[in-house]
Amino acid sequence: MSKFVRETYTVDGVKTVVHSAGSGEPVVFFHGAGTIDGFDFAEPWTERYRVIAPYHPGFGESGDDPTFTDLHDYVMHYLELFDTLRLDRFNLVGLSLGGYLAAKFASEHGHRVKKLALIAPAGMIDAMHPMLDLLAVPGEQVPELLVSDFEVLKKRLPEKPDIDFMADRYREATTVARLLWEHPGDPKFMRYLHRIKMPTLIVWGDEDKVIPVQQSETWRKFIPNADIKIFKGAGHLVHLEKREAVDAVARFLVG
Amino acid sequence: MSGALRFNSMHFMPYIYLPDNHKDYKSLWVSFPNKYFDPEKGHELYNRYLSELVMADRLGFDAIVVNEHHNTVYSMMATPNLIAAALVPQIKNARICVWGTPPNFMLPNRLAEEYAILDVMSKGRLEIALPLGTGMEYWSNPVNPATAREKFKESLKIMLQAWTEDGPTTHYGSFYTYRFLNPWPRPYQKPHPPCYVVGTGSPETIEIAAELGFGYASVFVTQQRARELNETLRQRAAHYGHTLRPDQLPLLTFVYVAETQERAEQEYIVHLQRFFEDYARTTPQYLAPPGYLSVDQLKMRAAMADKMHGGFDFQAISKSFFIAVGTPDKVANQIGEWSQWMKTNHINCVTHVADMPHWKHVKNLTLFAEEVMPRLRSRVQPALRAAAE
Numbered sequence: 001m002s003k004f005v006r007e008t009y010t011v012d013g014v015k016t017v018v019h020s021a022g023s024g025e026p027v028v029f030f031h032g033a034g035t036i037d038g039f040d041f042a043e044p045w046t047e048r049y050r051v052i053a054p055y056h057p058g059f060g061e062s063g064d065d066p067t068f069t070d071l072h073d074y075v076m077h078y079l080e081l082f083d084t085l086r087l088d089r090f091n092l093v094g095l096s097l098g099g100y101l102a103a104k105f106a107s108e109h110g111h112r113v114k115k116l117a118l119i120a121p122a123g124m125i126d127a128m129h130p131m132l133d134l135l136a137v138p139g140e141q142v143p144e145l146l147v148s149d150f151e152v153l154k155k156r157l158p159e160k161p162d163i164d165f166m167a168d169r170y171r172e173a174t175t176v177a178r179l180l181w182e183h184p185g186d187p188k189f190m191r192y193l194h195r196i197k198m199p200t201l202i203v204w205g206d207e208d209k210v211i212p213v214q215q216s217e218t219w220r221k222f223i224p225n226a227d228i229k230i231f232k233g234a235g236h237l238v239h240l241e242k243r244e245a246v247d248a249v250a251r252f253l254v255g
Numbered sequence: 256m257s258g259a260l261r262f263n264s265m266h267f268m269p270y271i272y273l274p275d276n277h278k279d280y281k282s283l284w285v286s287f288p289n290k291y292f293d294p295e296k297g298h299e300l301y302n303r304y305l306s307e308l309v310m311a312d313r314l315g316f317d318a319i320v321v322n323e324h325h326n327t328v329y330s331m332m333a334t335p336n337l338i339a340a341a342l343v344p345q346i347k348n349a350r351i352c353v354w355g356t357p358p359n360f361m362l363p364n365r366l367a368e369e370y371a372i373l374d375v376m377s378k379g380r381l382e383i384a385l386p387l388g389t390g391m392e393y394w395s396n397p398v399n400p401a402t403a404r405e406k407f408k409e410s411l412k413i414m415l416q417a418w419t420e421d422g423p424t425t426h427y428g429s430f431y432t433y434r435f436l437n438p439w440p441r442p443y444q445k446p447h448p449p450c451y452v453v454g455t456g457s458p459e460t461i462e463i464a465a466e467l468g469f470g471y472a473s474v475f476v477t478q479q480r481a482r483e484l485n486e487t488l489r490q491r492a493a494h495y496g497h498t499l500r501p502d503q504l505p506l507l508t509f510v511y512v513a514e515t516q517e518r519a520e521q522e523y524i525v526h527l528q529r530f531f532e533d534y535a536r537t538t539p540q541y542l543a544p545p546g547y548l549s550v551d552q553l554k555m556r557a558a559m560a561d562k563m564h565g566g567f568d569f570q571a572i573s574k575s576f577f578i579a580v581g582t583p584d585k586v587a588n589q590i591g592e593w594s595q596w597m598k599t600n601h602i603n604c605v606t607h608v609a610d611m612p613h614w615k616h617v618k619n620l621t622l623f624a625e626e627v628m629p630r631l632r633s634r635v636q637p638a639l640r641a642a643a644e
Contacts, residue, residue, distance in 0.1 A: 066401075069402070136394075138539075139540060163554055163557050163558060167550050167553055167554045167557075170543070170545065170548075170550060170553050171550045173546075174401050174546035174550070176545065177399060177400060177401040177544070177545035177546045178399070178402065178546065181399040181400065181401060181545070181546075182397065182398075182399050
């Protein structure tokens with residue numbers, strides 16, 4: 001039984017579902033481009049923190065807004081939601097696409113982010129270690145690319161081909177396509193990363209098949225004070241594969 | 256139903272020299288390696304195919320049809336306006352249908368210009384289809400499938416404005432800004448060449464055609480579905496105040512004519528099978544890039560695809576799609592019945608498929624023109640015999 005409580009808000013006309021649990025200082029979690037990983041992995045954080053995990057528009061349980069065509073629309077969406085939730089200053093954790101969004105948010109609104117944790121974040125243009133273009137990968141091949149140990153993910157996938165599951169992924173891919181089809185990388189994003197001054201942790205699995213772990217060093221060039229933690233034997237969804245990675249984020253937040 | 260029947264000869268111009276290992280590839284589209292294209296063979300094929308379309312004109316077909324696809328053996332017409340331009344001086348009577356370049360893959364003013372050039376050069380014999388483009392084309396062109404329909408609508412608006420309003424005009428849209436929309440030349444036909452929207456039944460696309468009063472050419476849908484789509488289109492067009500003429504709803508049919516039924520099947524089926532199994536072979540991913548379909552459409556099509564598993568079965572496929580194969584009597588009767596049932600007088604005949612050799616296509620065109628058309632036409636035009644080499 002999940003600890004998380006589900007609440008629905010209307011943010012600028014968009015249905016926005018927020019899962020939250022725990023009490024204490026707020027920790028906002030931005031999920032990645034697929035929502036099959038759920039939020040339960042974050043339960044350890046709820047022992048000391050109030051964890052707030054919204055579904056982005058166009059993903060999971062939140063509604064669609066086809067007018068969202070770049071990541072900045074999501075930044076604006078969250079400014080609205082955080083006003084509604086009366087969240088002035090908080091810790092921010094982002095995974096993959098959510099890491100890209102979290103870093104963008106932190107570079108633009110640094111005064112609101114107490115600490116920033118990025119788990120295998122997307123968004124970096126790194127010609128030497130490019131991110132795999134998941135939009136070009138056939139859907140059925142994606143799950144095994146997300147993890148090092150497929151068993152970890154298997155229980156979250158349908159046993160047989162399932163049209164509803166496929167349609168959910170198609171919808172999320174559509175949302176991603178709106179943002180990234182023509183320009184998977186935005187050089188302007190990196191240009192302003194130096195504005196991230198708050199304590200920052202970067203977490204990666206050393207067997208990440210989607211975004212190479214070597215990108216962690218590239219991030220360090222832009223955010224020199226960032227602490228980097230690499231977990232051996234974990235893939236892109238390091239937070240599902242390694243409880244230690246989840247704990248490392250908790251220790252960083254306390255620290 | 257008013258008006259004489261009209262017959263098109265539609266060509267895909269496939270690249271027929273598939274490598275022996277082509278079955279190793281799940282798709283002969285998008286990612287099928289282009290190292291397998293041999294320009295010497297391509298040269299020979301272009302010449303051959305152009306001659307076949309010219310022959311269709313000489314034989315008395317009312318129109319010839321070319322179309323656009325990318326990154327595939329299915330069609331060598333990546334830019335069909337070039338093909339049409341090569342045909343204009345050679346095609347004496349038939350209308351020239353470019354069905355067509357997806358406006359999303361060109362600057363709309365430039366596409367409007369190219370079509371106007373063809374229309375003026377051919378003295379008003381151009382017809383145009385405006386496809387969204389298959390899903391496969393969105394993997395091959397740098398255009399976002401998730402915003403394809405919005406962009407498509409805006410492109411159409413610009414093209415129509417370019418053709419129908421005296422320039423210079425302006426356009427300030429979401430995708431394009433024109434400070435001086437003033438293309439030269441303007442079309443020969445007024446207000447513009449006949450336009451069709453091409454589709455496989457997405458309600459969104461039907462709505463676009465209905466609103467503009469354009470024709471609608473359904474492709475690769477079952478007979479039943481094609482009829483439903485025509486009906487929906489008539490209703491939706493009426494909603495916008497347009498009454499569609501029968502010729503605005505072309506019926507796409509595969510045809511092959513021979514002396515006997517057995518001979519027709521023996522000569523044809525192997526090519527039709529290769530058309531479906533090889534030339535049209537692609538993956539669900541390529542068919543539906545993200546956002547190309549609404550989620551509802553995706554679910555519907557996935558459910559349909561689940562039902563359509565199994566190998567090629569000519570009898571089954573001829574029952575569900577428009578495929579007329581046999582003697583002149585049989586083909587004429589089928590087309591006659593279908594045209595009544597579909598309430599159309601516009602028969603768009605796919606006369607060549609897959610690796611059908613030249614002699615069979617010549618035979619098919621000739622028998623269709625000389626034996627089938629006269630049986631169907633209210634006014635019989637003496638068909639000119641082609642100088643088949």
